[in-house]
Amino acid sequence: MLSSVKPMTPLVLSAYTLVTANGRGVGPVLQALRERRSGLKPCDFEDVTLKTFIGRVAGIEDFALDHELARFDCRNNRLAWLGLQQDGFMVAMAEAKQRYGAHRVAVVMGTSTSGILETEHAYRERHPRTDALPDRYRARYRYTHNMFSLGHFVRTCLGLQGPAMVISTACSSSAKVFATAARLMQAGLCDAAIVGGVDSLCLTTLYGFSALQLLSTGPCRPCDEDRDGLSLGEAAGFALLESSERVGGRGTVALLGYGESTDGYHMSHPHPEGAGAVRAIQDSLTRAGLRPEEIEYVNLHGTATTANDSVEDKAVYSIFGARPACSSTKGWTGHTLGAAGITEAVISALCLAHGLMPGTLNCRRVDPSLKSRILRENQTGSLSCVVSNIFGFGGNNCSLVFSKL
Amino acid sequence: MEVAIHGIGLLAPGLVGWETGRAVLAGLRPFQPDEVPDPDAALLPANERRRSSDCVRWAVQVAQEAIAQSDLDPRDVPTVFASSGGEMGVFDKLCRSLATPERMISPTLFHQSVHNTAAGYWGIATTGQQSSTALSCYDDSFAAGLLEACTVVCVERSPVLLVAYDLAVPAPLSQARPITTGFAVALVLVPPSDGSPAAMSLQLEAACADEARGLEDSALARLWKNNPAARSVPLLRAIASGGLRTVSLGLLDSQQLILDLGPCRI
Numbered sequence: 001m002l003s004s005v006k007p008m009t010p011l012v013l014s015a016y017t018l019v020t021a022n023g024r025g026v027g028p029v030l031q032a033l034r035e036r037r038s039g040l041k042p043c044d045f046e047d048v049t050l051k052t053f054i055g056r057v058a059g060i061e062d063f064a065l066d067h068e069l070a071r072f073d074c075r076n077n078r079l080a081w082l083g084l085q086q087d088g089f090m091v092a093m094a095e096a097k098q099r100y101g102a103h104r105v106a107v108v109m110g111t112s113t114s115g116i117l118e119t120e121h122a123y124r125e126r127h128p129r130t131d132a133l134p135d136r137y138r139a140r141y142r143y144t145h146n147m148f149s150l151g152h153f154v155r156t157c158l159g160l161q162g163p164a165m166v167i168s169t170a171c172s173s174s175a176k177v178f179a180t181a182a183r184l185m186q187a188g189l190c191d192a193a194i195v196g197g198v199d200s201l202c203l204t205t206l207y208g209f210s211a212l213q214l215l216s217t218g219p220c221r222p223c224d225e226d227r228d229g230l231s232l233g234e235a236a237g238f239a240l241l242e243s244s245e246r247v248g249g250r251g252t253v254a255l256l257g258y259g260e261s262t263d264g265y266h267m268s269h270p271h272p273e274g275a276g277a278v279r280a281i282q283d284s285l286t287r288a289g290l291r292p293e294e295i296e297y298v299n300l301h302g303t304a305t306t307a308n309d310s311v312e313d314k315a316v317y318s319i320f321g322a323r324p325a326c327s328s329t330k331g332w333t334g335h336t337l338g339a340a341g342i343t344e345a346v347i348s349a350l351c352l353a354h355g356l357m358p359g360t361l362n363c364r365r366v367d368p369s370l371k372s373r374i375l376r377e378n379q380t381g382s383l384s385c386v387v388s389n390i391f392g393f394g395g396n397n398c399s400l401v402f403s404k405l
Numbered sequence: 406m407e408v409a410i411h412g413i414g415l416l417a418p419g420l421v422g423w424e425t426g427r428a429v430l431a432g433l434r435p436f437q438p439d440e441v442p443d444p445d446a447a448l449l450p451a452n453e454r455r456r457s458s459d460c461v462r463w464a465v466q467v468a469q470e471a472i473a474q475s476d477l478d479p480r481d482v483p484t485v486f487a488s489s490g491g492e493m494g495v496f497d498k499l500c501r502s503l504a505t506p507e508r509m510i511s512p513t514l515f516h517q518s519v520h521n522t523a524a525g526y527w528g529i530a531t532t533g534q535q536s537s538t539a540l541s542c543y544d545d546s547f548a549a550g551l552l553e554a555c556t557v558v559c560v561e562r563s564p565v566l567l568v569a570y571d572l573a574v575p576a577p578l579s580q581a582r583p584i585t586t587g588f589a590v591a592l593v594l595v596p597p598s599d600g601s602p603a604a605m606s607l608q609l610e611a612a613c614a615d616e617a618r619g620l621e622d623s624a625l626a627r628l629w630k631n632n633p634a635a636r637s638v639p640l641l642r643a644i645a646s647g648g649l650r651t652v653s654l655g656l657l658d659s660q661q662l663i664l665d666l667g668p669c670r671i
Binding site: 004005102103112116119120122123124126131132133137138139141142145146147148151152155161162163164165166167168169170176179180183184186187189203204207208209211212213260261262263264265266267268275276279392393394395396 | 406480483488489490491496499500501503504508509510511512515516517518519520521522524525526528529531532533534535536537538539540541542543546549552553555556557559560561562563576577578580581582609611656657659660
């Protein structure tokens, strides 16, 4: 079947925010990028003794959600709450709600972990004889661990009444939220959307990636010849999307295109030739109405696993050749899984807004088998078009094109 | 938004396959909710099937039934998988292991814990490379999936396979989410054209009503209440009865999807 992909109307990122191990809000992220300071530290999450580095957000343990939000209280939603409080985002959302009406603003969130940590804890406290879970957990599953919890929480915090859903396609979750929101707006089902993603550290992902032997023992080293795996991180990020036809937005950062695909190959190994990745990148360029040579910077998925970085390189090189600068920012944040899409979308927006191309942190010597132009040192200068790649378990791929209008 | 329905797959107690299910839902056969045998999900390669979770086999079973009716090549069809809780059986096993001092978990079980596990296995079975989304909207996951699927049909002008499923939740997790019977449904939705066996128009309206309206059969109403994927039953019943009626599906507490069905011969 012939591809039916057509150019789309650009969507302005009217407001955006990000909380990672680098700090709260986009200011600390930008500063860390400029100063080449990693947020990764030796694993100190709960009582975990794995020899690995993590990108933990400080201070989540120091407060609880209360009043009408108490039922949502869990690590994932606390992190979401921290994210919503930064960069004037709540004010921007209140204005959007005022402008369009609560029913006309959609909530499209991405997560892979949701609040599974609550269920992990509840299982430790099962009744020794009856196997029963603690009473206080039972009523809170819906508001913490269930995959929709994050969407429910954000919708409640912002008082929105439009369509809402949580996309959960492993690591591509909060990249695909841009595609779903763009379609909802194109179909006239809403006038604006808050997109975003939140993923938080938990035992399932730490011990799961350890079981897959995909965790680095040190800070992850994307694209390095001696890379030995990923570092897990946690993050919350959000963006307000509005149609460029309505708000104009000259000089602001906008989503120009998205591309989604699957590998149809394996649950946890990428397609050896990166066929699905190629398709996602190509579709994102078609929707953006751009040629590959117009892209100046590619923010790689770049997890620092042997397989990902080498397959992604094949896909990127086959489309762009060695012309655009390519780098991974996982050395700053760690792999934030379901929040990786929004983390790197906001980083891409910061790169565009501030004319920065971050060199791959912790990459000492670029793997000589990689053919793309891997950036090791930061570069500054005007930047107009960026592609962000996100690939996930289940062979689920998403590429996004961002530009300054 | 206008779409056409070109295939339906169904698997639930007393509704095993669309042909049987249609007769039951049209009131031509009694609803006898017996236990469902483990589905064949014959499209899965043998080694994948052996490792697969119940969710995967139920989802693949209804997906292959719907695709077969549509005469489409599955590799040409993007997918939307909607489930409230996803792999609850896998979470139970993982959380049991993580509650032991050793915390040893199986790598296979870990990659099967993602919400897009069924979507991923479908992709592997069909070698498809089209877009695939997996989502949740708690009890309204079917409505949210239908919304996502219809926007893909209308905006991308592409056929879409929608699969909605939730399985019985094992103890002790069932204390937190008491779903006691499995339910899986698949719809192949395509851009409307002349001669479509079932046409449907979809509108999103502000509302707060959300009841099992029109489900006089108390056993069907119980199913509707017990399993989020069974929120599709009023729509399936309208299709089975020949269409030409309006169905509303609640979407959260503030909106509803109004589905206007043309004549249905599917």
